Amino acid sequence: MGIDELYPPDRLIAAQRATAAAGLDALLLTPGSDLRYLTGYDAHAGERLTCLVLPAVGEPTLIVPKLERPAAEAAPTTGVRIVDHVDGTDPYPLVVAALDGPVTAVGLSNRMWAEQVLALRAALPGAALRLAAEVLRELRIRKSPAEVAALAEAGAAIDQVHLRMGEWLRPGRTEAEVATDIAAAIRAAGHVTVDFVIVAAGPNGASPHHGTSDRPIGVGEPVVVDIGGTMASGYRSDCTRTYVAGGPAPADFLEYYAVLHDAQRAAVAAVRPGVTGAAADAAAREPIAAAGYGPAFLHRTGHGIGLDGHEEPYLVAGNDRPLEAGMAFSIEPGIYLAGRHGARIEDIVVCTTDGVQRLNTTPTELIAL
Numbered sequence: 001m002g003i004d005e006l007y008p009p010d011r012l013i014a015a016q017r018a019t020a021a022a023g024l025d026a027l028l029l030t031p032g033s034d035l036r037y038l039t040g041y042d043a044h045a046g047e048r049l050t051c052l053v054l055p056a057v058g059e060p061t062l063i064v065p066k067l068e069r070p071a072a073e074a075a076p077t078t079g080v081r082i083v084d085h086v087d088g089t090d091p092y093p094l095v096v097a098a099l100d101g102p103v104t105a106v107g108l109s110n111r112m113w114a115e116q117v118l119a120l121r122a123a124l125p126g127a128a129l130r131l132a133a134e135v136l137r138e139l140r141i142r143k144s145p146a147e148v149a150a151l152a153e154a155g156a157a158i159d160q161v162h163l164r165m166g167e168w169l170r171p172g173r174t175e176a177e178v179a180t181d182i183a184a185a186i187r188a189a190g191h192v193t194v195d196f197v198i199v200a201a202g203p204n205g206a207s208p209h210h211g212t213s214d215r216p217i218g219v220g221e222p223v224v225v226d227i228g229g230t231m232a233s234g235y236r237s238d239c240t241r242t243y244v245a246g247g248p249a250p251a252d253f254l255e256y257y258a259v260l261h262d263a264q265r266a267a268v269a270a271v272r273p274g275v276t277g278a279a280a281d282a283a284a285r286e287p288i289a290a291a292g293y294g295p296a297f298l299h300r301t302g303h304g305i306g307l308d309g310h311e312e313p314y315l316v317a318g319n320d321r322p323l324e325a326g327m328a329f330s331i332e333p334g335i336y337l338a339g340r341h342g343a344r345i346e347d348i349v350v351c352t353t354d355g356v357q358r359l360n361t362t363p364t365e366l367i368a369l
């Protein structure tokens with residue numbers, strides 16, 4: 001998979017057209033997924049300004065700190081002029097110069113730092129500040145074949161880590177000890193960063209975003225393991241399996257795990273073009289509610305994934321946008337019983353022209369170690 005396939009230079013042209021169509025004069029993108037999506041540049045986010053100035057019409061300019069110029073030049077920023085600034089100088093006039101004329105509305109990276117937003121507001125008095133997502137959402141929400149391949153590579157890498165869980169997850173070890181081993185394996189499997197490691201045993205499993213703790217894992221306790229990282233491509237993995245170690249799981253747990261397993265499979269099977277995000281959410285939620293666990297499924301069914309770990313589309317009540325081929329997202333229902341235990345099953349899937357492709361392919365049954 002060539003970098004030109006993953007980050008094609010004509011994306012800048014598509015983004016410029018969309019910027020004009022949205023009634024914006026330019027996009028101003030600081031380090032993050034939008035900048036990387038358009039240029040391939042995995043820029044360092046720091047107090048020194050890095051900003052892609054992408055006018056609706058005209059030449060794009062990447063403003064960078066002088067000490068990061070070599071990194072910017074090494075990135076596949078084809079067709080982008082690079083302008084640098086040195087410490088002790090004000091970089092914001094460079095943004096104004098790169099805009100090459102007065103502007104009435106610009107789109108800023110959604111996750112730009114507030115200090116940069118305020119400096120741009122001061123540098124561009126009278127310009128309306130809007131969100132770049134108005135333009136980039138539609139470009140990023142459908143993945144190209146190269147992006148799907150990158151997500152599949154990430155999915156295969158995190159699957160390898162789950163398949164090794166028996167090496168580390170044992171009663172008597174703490175969640176944190178197990179997580180340290182998992183983190184090393186996430187890197188060994190090909191990720192360049194470890195984004196999160198949740199090891200949630202027993203009652204901790206009832207907290208969906210529990211991280212880890214120094215509590216030892218008990219015999220027969222259900223353990224929710226939700227892990228993910230970022231590959232060199234920039235694309236991310238995210239996969240949850242639930243385990244039980246050293247002995248049989250409690251009977252009440254086994255009862256609802258079977259419900260959860262059916263619900264997760266039903267939601268995956270429901271994915272195809274035209275089905276809304278809300279309907280995919282309902283496909284997971286209805287069997288769980290019918291079994292009496294509705295309130296225990298306390299989050300949405302899924303989130304998009306790509307250069308960000310969470311991005312559009314979201315599978316959630318109220319999202320009436322139909323799914324389309326190329327959209328990639330998680331299917332991750334959970335059941336959480338406070339004070340007792342919890343379970344979640346998560347796969348990343350891609351909506352295809354006629355159905356769905358799972359990018360995580362390990363078994364979703366409860367895994368006894």
Ligand code: ZN
Pocket residue numbers: 226227228238239240346
């Ligand atoms: Zn996850």
Ligand code: ZN
Pocket residue numbers: 238303330332346
């Ligand atoms: Zn997730």
